[in-house]
Amino acid sequence: MSTAIKSLTTVYHRIFGTVERIADAWLLGLLARFAFAAVLWGYFLNSAQTKVGDGLFGFFSIQPGAYYQIAYPAVEAAGGDIGAVSFFPWGLMVVLGTYAEFILPLLIVIGLFSRLAALGMIGFILVQTFVDITVHQIGAEAVGSLFDRFPDAVIADQRLLWVIPLAVVVLKGPGLLSVDAVLGRRRFNTATPLHAQA
Known part of the structure; x- marks a missing residue:
């Protein structure tokens, strides 16, 4: 019996060890x-678009709504006058x-400066969560x-799940299918002498 269990354990470790070695460098x-692109990129893009004007040149124009979303206490202290906000x-x-x-979401999706962008997005989500709870008082x-039985709380459950793929990118990198890779x-090939590549 113990020989059969030992054989099964060996086969199990060989199979999944091989899968881990093959997939580790690019798949995670x-x-x-x-997951970030499929679930969150549209959300953040839509949210960002509510903070700027319309059209190409509108992108460079921060709208009053951005102040209400991000800096509501300062707008309120200024009597609702955005121009009076320092x-x-x-x-x-x-x-x-x-x-x-x-x-930051664009950098994550294309895989450029991925670890730094993912770390920035984690910080962004933490600040967003703090603002939602303290300023917007949800x-x-x-x-x-x-650890409750309800998996759909907007903050505790969803935002934790948002952070997990970002943490994977910070810890494991963006994978081989990325601009970073x-x-x-290209940098490795440039730095490696020709005789070493042969």
Whole structure:
């Protein structure tokens, strides 16, 4: 009996060890970026578009709604007058937050500066969560709780699941199907002398 269990364990470890070795370098990062693109890229792109004007030149125009979404306490303190909101720190936060919502997801999806972009998105999600809870004061039912039997709380459950693929990219990289991998191969090929490649 123990010989059969030992044989099964050996076969199990060989199979999944081989799968892990083959897939580790390219699959995890690719799957994490695919999940992010499929589930969250449209969400962040839509959210970012509500903060800028229409058209090509509108992209460079931060709309009042961005201030209400990101810096509501400062807008409220200024009596609703966006022009009275100081640029530092509030206006700067609005500008950086708005363009980060465009740029960081794009970098993750194409796999360029992926680890840094994913780390930035994790920070973005944490700040977004803090603002939702403290500034927008969403209700306890939307915040939810971890380790309960309800898997659909907007904050506790969903945002934790948002962060996991990003953490995979930070820890494992974007995978071989990424701009980072192409640039890395190009740099390696340039740095390697011709006689070493033969």
